[in-house]
Amino acid sequence: MMKNLEISRVVQTRYGSFAEAAGRAATSCCSKPPTSSCCAPRQALYDESELALVPELARNLSRGCGNPTHFAKLQPGEVVVDFGCGGGTDLILAAHKVGERGKVIGIDFAQQMIEQAKEAVAQAGLHDEMIELRHASLDNTALANACADVLISNCVINLCPDKDAVYLEAFRILKPGGRLAISDILLTEPIAADLRNRFQSISAGCIGGAIPEDDYLRTLKNAGFVAVLIVSRHPLVGVELDDMARCPGEEYTPAPLSKDLDQVRGKVESVKFTAIKPS
Numbered sequence: 001m002m003k004n005l006e007i008s009r010v011v012q013t014r015y016g017s018f019a020e021a022a023g024r025a026a027t028s029c030c031s032k033p034p035t036s037s038c039c040a041p042r043q044a045l046y047d048e049s050e051l052a053l054v055p056e057l058a059r060n061l062s063r064g065c066g067n068p069t070h071f072a073k074l075q076p077g078e079v080v081v082d083f084g085c086g087g088g089t090d091l092i093l094a095a096h097k098v099g100e101r102g103k104v105i106g107i108d109f110a111q112q113m114i115e116q117a118k119e120a121v122a123q124a125g126l127h128d129e130m131i132e133l134r135h136a137s138l139d140n141t142a143l144a145n146a147c148a149d150v151l152i153s154n155c156v157i158n159l160c161p162d163k164d165a166v167y168l169e170a171f172r173i174l175k176p177g178g179r180l181a182i183s184d185i186l187l188t189e190p191i192a193a194d195l196r197n198r199f200q201s202i203s204a205g206c207i208g209g210a211i212p213e214d215d216y217l218r219t220l221k222n223a224g225f226v227a228v229l230i231v232s233r234h235p236l237v238g239v240e241l242d243d244m245a246r247c248p249g250e251e252y253t254p255a256p257l258s259k260d261l262d263q264v265r266g267k268v269e270s271v272k273f274t275a276i277k278p279s
């Protein structure tokens with residue numbers, strides 16, 4: 001069984017290599033035709049008016065499973081933190097919503113991803129005072145206590161082996177009354193330990209790290225969050241499930257055994273929810 005540190009290192013290395021390759025169009029999976037399973041479903045998460053605000057670099061790096069700025073109800077002047085910002089799509093959309101008086105802080109532990117997000121933010125014509133990018137792990141962001149109004153995250157916390165630590169950190173940095181708007185991958189029911197271990201050791205990815213919804217909700221509650229509201233849920237079927245098992249792309253993550261994939265079919269969901277840090 002892989003240890004937490006080992007899992008985090010594999011995830012960090014894979015997303016780092018993926019970010020690096022995005023600078024070289026020929027090896028980016030999104031250089032493939034738009035029907036490619038690797039790109040099309042994610043691009044469909046955003047509408048045309050949103051995509052028009054996001055440079056191609058960030059769009060190519062987008063590996064979310066939802067669109068948190070759609071349901072975060074962001075207001076002008078708010079401070080937003082994006083946990084696992086990747087190439088910056090949600091950062092850019094959030095910055096347009098909070099405006100010049102607001103601020104958006106993106107955190108990612110893949111240095112190459114931070115570099116690409118900085119480039120994407122510059123290409124989007126947004127300045128440094130509006131979007132700050134930090135290279136850090138989500139369980140130890142070094143952000144000040146109670147500095148944020150809203151914390152968004154898109155398809156990231158499933159990858160974190162210590163979800164308790166990540167949600168405690170989220171709770172710490174939110175202001176009293178602050179809120180979460182999260183899109184993540186969860187399981188509808190527990191899966192056998194050996195199956196989970198195989199997903200974890202082969203792909204160290206979104207399915208290996210996904211936990212049952214009940215356990216996930218307990219983690220939120222233990223961290224102190226209240227009023228958890230499931231905004232929507234979407235079962236991953238067909239190519240979406242295969243794609244998620246090999247995130248960020250087939251060049252980076254080995255294929256799980258097809259018999260293992262068959263065993264999780266119908267048990268993996270993309271869930272969008274909000275929750276509150278009590279005042």
Ligand SMILES: C[S@@+](CC[C@H](N)C(=O)[O-])C[C@H]1O[C@@H](n2cnc3c(N)ncnc32)[C@H](O)[C@@H]1O
Binds near residue numbers: 088136159
């Ligand atoms: C599936 S991608 C999603 C990126 C982005 N949110 C999006 O929607 O495109 C996951 C991102 O989370 C980052 N990540 C995963 N675990 C992390 C951790 N423990 N600390 C910081 N970043 C992490 C990865 O480096 C990667 O950029």
